[in-house]
Amino acid sequence: MSVSEPPIRPINPRFSSGPSAKRPGWRAEHLNQHSLGRSHRAPAAHSRIAHAIDLTRQLLDIPPDYLVAIVPGSDTGAVEMALWSLLGPRGVDVLAWEHFGGLWASDIVDQLHLPDVRILTEPGDVRDRLARVDWRRDVVFTWNGTATGTRVPDGEWIDDAREGLAICDATSAVFGERIPIRKLDVITFSWQKCLGGEAAHGILVLSPRAAERVLSYNPPWPMPKVFRLKDTNGFLPGLFSGNTINTVSLLCVEDAIDSMEWALSIGGLETLVARVHANYGVIADWEASCDWAAFLEPAEPCRSRTSVCIRITDPSVLGLDESRQRALLSAMATRLDNLGVAFDISGFRTAPPSIRIWCGPTVESGDLLALMPWLDWAFGQERGMH
Structure with a gap:
């Protein structure tokens, strides 16, 4: 063990788990600023939001029949939007091995008051809990737990013939490891983790099965405006192609674009x-x-x-x-x-x-x-x- 101070220090001492370090070579002046100071609904700004969605699809290889939207409230907002919009028709299994899984379990039990919920929290190897999941039910889980450094080992435990939805908080795993998109029905994350982006906005990805659930199911509880994915005519117009539920920060969008373009430039x-x-x-x-x-x-x-x-x-x-x-x-x-x-x-x-x-x-x-x-x-x- 070192007795004297080590002679070399990290060049960049930023090791926060979110917001995390900016990409190597990042400079604020490198960001595209043409959309700043414009309405987020103006064509110039709308096209940049749509570009961020397109880059997300390209970088993560998201299937064309999956929907991608930028939503309020960072990853937390995206997860809660999914829980409030989708849960209720089936029983729910919640995997909770650290803080954030516990938060989603609390939301489901204490806020939504669903009657048929199993919270799989027993101590020990995570894989023992995965084996208990019932895929006739909706399943809510965190892919990678930042609080304890625990993750699911892979996607093999997810049933391809599942009847329920696989709802995954993937915020500190997406862009850092390969996620089997087709095995998931809801994927949520934010820019502030693996992209080193800014906070405040979340990404919501829906499979065709999840999209069908949103359109066919009307939850019995009041739905806050920032959680509403649809109106009486179906999905909110343009939500998955560049429109946003509320005003988006175009500076945050440009920062995310910068990070994703850097990622693609070094090999994706x-x-x-x-x-x-x-x-x-x-x-x-x-x-x-x-x-x-x-x-x-x-x-x-x-x-x-x-x-x-x-x-x-x-x-x-x-x-x-x-x-x-x-x-x-x-x-x-x-x-x-x-x-x-x-x-x-x-x-x-x-x-x-x-x-x-x-x-x-x-x-x-x-x-x-x-x-x-x-x-x-x-x-x-x-x-x-x-």
Whole structure:
């Protein structure tokens, strides 16, 4: 373990799990500014919104019969729009192994008051819960949990002959790993994760089966305006081709376009995924030889490659109560933040004591290589104080 300060610092210390680091080479002046200051319904602005949707389709290889819309409220808004619009005709299975899955379960039970809900939260390997899913029901799950660094290992557990809908919060996985689009009926995400984009807007992707459910089913609860996908004539006009439910930030749209055009210029999704795997590999190599820390998620196939969470294993610290462990890790994060070495790596507030390092495709492996000795150094500094 390092005793003295490491000699090399990350060039970019931004390791936040959202909003995450901007793409390499990003500059505000590089953004197309012709749509700024215009109505989002003006042809020049509308065409840029439509372009962002087209780039999303191209980069993620979304099938032509799937619908894509930009919606309010970031990923949270997109998920809740789906829950409020689609749930009710069938029983629901909710997979909840971290904070955000728990939020969706709470919405379904406490806000929508659905009568037939199973919340699959038992501890242990995520794959045990996946095996219990009943595909005669609608299934709500988070592909990649940023709070605990836990993900579903693949899409093989999703039944191709499912009767219910597969509703997936995929926000910290999309653009960072390959998602089997055809196995999902609802996919939600935001620009602020793997694209390093700005917050506030979400993306909602609907399969033909999900679209049919929206059009044929009228939920019994009041529907807020920002959740309304349809009117008496069907889907809101142009919603999936550039119109938006409320006023969209054209600056955010231009920033997302910039990120997606960069991604395509370096090789598309294949290159983005390769960058994530290289970044995760840096931490995996460090963890394999580390004598004080380990991954928070023990099952390697179920471990996030983007939102990587680390717990303490050092016996002298494990003997401390949870609040003191959390205080030590928080002090490490604050020390590195103050030195300009690593910003925003404290673990999520509801997760077990941990630090969280974003390894998405906009992060450079060289910055992670520089960070690892600093983690050792910061732990050595703080261990003697707690």
